[in-house]
Every structure is written in structure tokens, then in C-alpha cells.
Amino acid sequence: MRRRLVPHPLLTATIVVVWCLLLNDFSVSNAVLGLLVGVLVPIATSVYWPQRASVRNPLAILEYGAIVAWDIVVSNVQVAYLVLFRRGDSLRSHFVTVPLDLKSPEAIATLAGTITMTPGTLTTDVSADRRALLVHCLDTADPAATAAAIKQRYERRLKRIFE
């Protein structure tokens, strides 16, 4: 019964906080309204998100966030260089398969999002058995090394957070 009323406690908490931040006004009535939204939305969407996400190591999220933020800055400079100074046809673009060790759908979704936001890579698809991601690289000399770098840098840390 508790599971049906509050299918995703973390999502509920996040919605309440975001609601209050959006209004920029911390009064009791706003918090209650936010709580109402925070309870109703997860119930309405629980059909599409049957499992409950588990976060094992919340502190590791901070480390992960810092690394991703830094990589986003670096990747922006790299992509800006490629866009401005290279002819489009000379970019060695490849599709790369990144085999996955992660099992939980939330972790895989986070990894896919991270890949899209960071150095010259873009998640295109996941394999039907959920054991690999299809990643498009803008410019890479060694596709296998790119895949290994993604696994080493992001997947290892996500495994610590989620599994």
C-alpha cells in the first residue's frame, strides 16, 4: 500500500524542493501544494517507471557531478575547435558500441545522458538486450579507446553510485 501511494520517495522529495525553488517563496501553503504535486505526479507516472531507483552512495554523486561539469567545459572547447577549424568532411565520425556492465535502467539512462553531454560523443540507441549503448563520435582516431575511456571514466563511477 505504501508503495502504491508513494512509488518514488526521492522523486516526491525532488518535486517538492523544485516546486519551492520555482516559486522562490518558502511558505507553508506553497510547501503543501508542492507536496500535493509531489505525491500525485509519481502516482500518475508510476506505470512508466515500475521499479524503484536505488542510490547506494549519495556522496559519490557530488564527485560524479564535478567530473561531468569539468568534462562539459573541456568538450565544449574541443567541439568548438572542430566546428570552427576543421572541414566537416574531414571529421572521422564513427558509431561505437559501448558494452555495459550497468544493470539498473536509471544508471544506464544517466550514463546515456552523460555521454551526450561530454566530449564529442552522442548516445544514439541502446541494444535490445540492454547490454550495449550505440554511441556516435564526432571525431575519433581510435573508436575502441573512446569506448574504453567512457567505461573507465563514467561507468565505473555510476556503478559505485547505483549498484
Add this chain to the structure above:
Amino acid sequence: MTTAIELIIAGFIVSGGFFLFVGSFGLAKLPDTMRRLHGPTKATTLGIGSLLIASMLYFLLARREPSIHELLITIFLFLTAPVSANMIAKAHLLRASGAARDLPEAEDGWANFTRPVRNGVD
């Protein structure tokens, strides 16, 4: 408002404008859909990010009224940008003739080209 603060904020605004321009330029310049996607998804995040940092600094230092809406915009942007890029890429693979020809192999195929599994709980 002191000159130093003004300079810092102006620097963030200019670099934000630069990266936004590069993102749009990449969209126009790069030769095919998959490569074009790289421009807007990345350059735009840092572009918008710089503008938002500038906005936060301005309200914090110049107006003395801290604003947190910028953080929310950043979070929403980071949640939505990869999803829309993913959707465009998938639609491109399905629609463009020959686009899916040079994909690497996957054991059971890529989810884009197989029937959806009902209730995909492991």
C-alpha cells in the same frame, strides 16, 4: 557596481554568446545529421551555462538579491537536451535511407529496430 565585477560578468556573457554561436554554426556547417547534432547539444550547454552564471553573479553581487532560478534552468536543460538529441538521432536512423547501414552489430539488435518488449522488467 565595481569595474571588476562588471568585467567578470561581461566575460561570462561574451563567452556564453561565443559558444551559442559556435553551436548554431556547427548545426549549419557540419555535413550530415548525426554530426550536426553534436554542435547544439554541447556548445549550447556551456553557452547557456555561462549566461546563467553571469545572471547569478549579477543578481548576487550587483543587486544583492541571490537568485536560484538559474540553477533550476541548468538542471532542466541537462535533463532535456540529451533526450531530445537521442530522439532526433533515433528518428534519423529510422527515416533516412542508408543511415542504419554502417551501424556496428548488437547481439539482439538495437532497440530502435526491434519490437518493444512488453513490461521490460528484468
